Structures are given as structure tokens and as C-alpha cells.
Amino acid sequence: MSKALILDGVSKNFGGVVAAHEVRMQVPAGRVTGLIGPNGAGKTTLVNLITGMLPLTSGSIRFGEDEISQLSAHEISRAGFARTFQNIRLLKEATVLENLLIGFHQRESSSLLANLLGLPASRRETRRTTDAALALLERFGMRHFADFPAAALAYGHQRRVEMMRAIASEPALLMLDEPVAGMNDVEAGELGDIFKNLSQQQGMGILLIEHNIRFVTKMCEYIYVLDGGRIIAEGSPDQVVSNPAVIAAYLGS
Ligand SMILES: Nc1ncnc2c1ncn2[C@@H]1O[C@H](COP(=O)(O)OP(=O)(O)O)[C@@H](O)[C@H]1O
Numbered sequence: 035m036s037k038a039l040i041l042d043g044v045s046k047n048f049g050g051v052v053a054a055h056e057v058r059m060q061v062p063a064g065r066v067t068g069l070i071g072p073n074g075a076g077k078t079t080l081v082n083l084i085t086g087m088l089p090l091t092s093g094s095i096r097f098g099e100d101e102i103s104q105l106s107a108h109e110i111s112r113a114g115f116a117r118t119f120q121n122i123r124l125l126k127e128a129t130v131l132e133n134l135l136i137g138f139h140q141r142e143s144s145s146l147l148a149n150l151l152g153l154p155a156s157r158r159e160t161r162r163t164t165d166a167a168l169a170l171l172e173r174f175g176m177r178h179f180a181d182f183p184a185a186a187l188a189y190g191h192q193r194r195v196e197m198m199r200a201i202a203s204e205p206a207l208l209m210l211d212e213p214v215a216g217m218n219d220v221e222a223g224e225l226g227d228i229f230k231n232l233s234q235q236q237g238m239g240i241l242l243i244e245h246n247i248r249f250v251t252k253m254c255e256y257i258y259v260l261d262g263g264r265i266i267a268e269g270s271p272d273q274v275v276s277n278p279a280v281i282a283a284y285l286g287s
């Protein structure tokens with residue numbers, strides 16, 4: 035579980051728009067690595083490239099020794115990658131618990147068909163995953179919301195459900211696309227503690243994408259700064275926030 039994600043010379047063009055240019059990054063296991071940059075910098079595009087949702091124009095993406103840039107989104111999820119989306123993507127009519135069970139499905143052995151047929155082995159598995167989903171809800175302080183439709187929850191709680199769904203499959207690498215956007219400092223701090231715990235206790239590699247510099251500098255020992263598809267700075271929080279190119283990029287946006 036201690037493999038690092040490595041981006042090497044990753045480029046992506048959309049027609050004439052250079053969304054990523056020769057990006058080099060490392061996301062090690064057991065740590066929260068930050069990726070910041072103004073709107074339109076190319077942050078979400080990088081996640082779409084890593085997760086196989088978009089093909090690269092050129093470059094290499096490796097997980098440990100393995101080249102993964104040619105894998106499908108499905109294969110990459112099987113390899114232990116999970117993400118959350120900048121815009122919440124829950125099944126609004128389904129309950130909170132049902133939304134989480136979808137996350138668990140990604141690593142379950144029995145097929146969805148076996149589940150529908152109610153085969154005994156899959157019934158046992160459903161029991162197990164339901165218990166695990168309820169434990170996850172407990173840990174996020176949301177056990178009492180299990181049977182609520184997702185749409186009935188407040189925004190901050192919907193974000194938490196999305197987060198839980200992503201970590202239900204116990205990914206080796208988790209990518210969070212602006213997870214605390216729209217949250218106050220207390221809510222952000224609570225989620226931050228959960229991210230730290232996932233990385234430190236479970237060894238998960240986390241790529242934290244944020245527009246909010248204050249939150250990222252609190253969460254990460256190492257931060258990459260993207261602007262116009264290029265890494266313009268990287269290093270410790272102190273190095274990054276005192277870098278004139280970073281200040282210019284943020285003041286300009
Ligand atoms: N699917 C796409 N097709 C065309 N252009 C895109 C697409 N996705 C992103 N872009 C462009 O790539 C640039 C980077 O966007 P994005 O990765 O969303 O930035 P960020 O997440 O940092 O705000 C922007 O100029 C955006 O308009």
C-alpha cells in the first residue's frame with residue numbers, strides 16, 4: 035500500500051487550450067499532498083487525467099512501477115483510486131445508506147446480479163457492507179441520517195456523504211477536488227482531521243485540491259502550485275506562500 039503516484043511530463047490540450055503542460059508531481063502514500071491554483075489553472079483536468087476520464091496528450095502517469103496512463107477509468111478505480119467531484123454527485127432520491135453501498139460495491143466480489151437474485155453468499159456480503167457503511171456513518175457523526183434521502187441533507191452533510199462513498203472502497207489513493215468549498219472553518223477543520231487520520235493511520239495517499247490556501251497550508255507538508263497548466267512553484271507551505279510567482283498568480287485572479 036506504499037506506492038506513490040507519479041506524474042511525469044503530463045500534458046493535455048483541448049484544441050488550442052493548454053490545460054496541462056509538462057506537469058511533474060508526486061503523491062506519496064501516508065501523506066496529504068496539496069495542489070492549489072487559481073480558477074482555470076487545470077487542477078480538475080489533472081484529476082480527470084489521473085483517473086482515466088480523459089486521455090493524455092503526452093507524458094506518463096505511474097503508480098509505483100506501473101504505467102497507468104493507458105488504463106480505462108474502470109481499471110484505475112480497480113487499481114485503488116477514488117475521487118470526489120467539485121460538484122456533488124449523489125443519487126439524490128436514494129438514501130444516504132444506499133449512496134454509500136454504491137461505494138462499497140466497487141470492491142465487492144459478488145456481482146450486482148447475484149445481489150438482486152438474493153443468493154446466500156451475496157446476502158451475507160450485503161449484511162457485511164451495510165454494517166461497514168453504518169460504521170462509516172458513525173465515524174462521520176451521521177449515523178442518524180442513514181435513511182434520509184440524500185437530497186434532504188444540508189450541503190455540508192452531502193459533501194460528507196460523497197467523501198464517505200469515496201473512502202468506502204478503501205482506496206490506496208484518494209483525490210479530493212475542493213472538498214471544503216462552501217464550508218465554514220469549523221466544518222472544514224472537522225473534515226481535515228478525517229483526511230489526516232486516513233493518511234496517517236491507514237496509509238492512504240491523498241491529493242488535496244483546493245482554492246483555499248489557508249486550509250491547504252494547514253493540511254499539507256508539501257504543496258504544488260498550478261497556474262495556466264504549469265507547476266509554477268512547489269515545496270513547504272512557507273516556501274509556497276512566500277513565492278512571488280504564487281502571490282502574483284493569486285492576486286491576478
Ligand atoms: N472537457 C474540456 N474541454 C475543453 N476545455 C476544457 C475541458 N475541461 C477543462 N477545460 C479548460 O481547461 C482549463 C483548465 O480547467 P480546469 O481543469 O477545470 O481548472 P481548475 O479546476 O483549476 O479550475 C480551462 O481553461 C478550462 O476551460
Ligand SMILES: [Mg+2]
Pocket residue numbers: 077078079120
Ligand atoms: Mg476545478
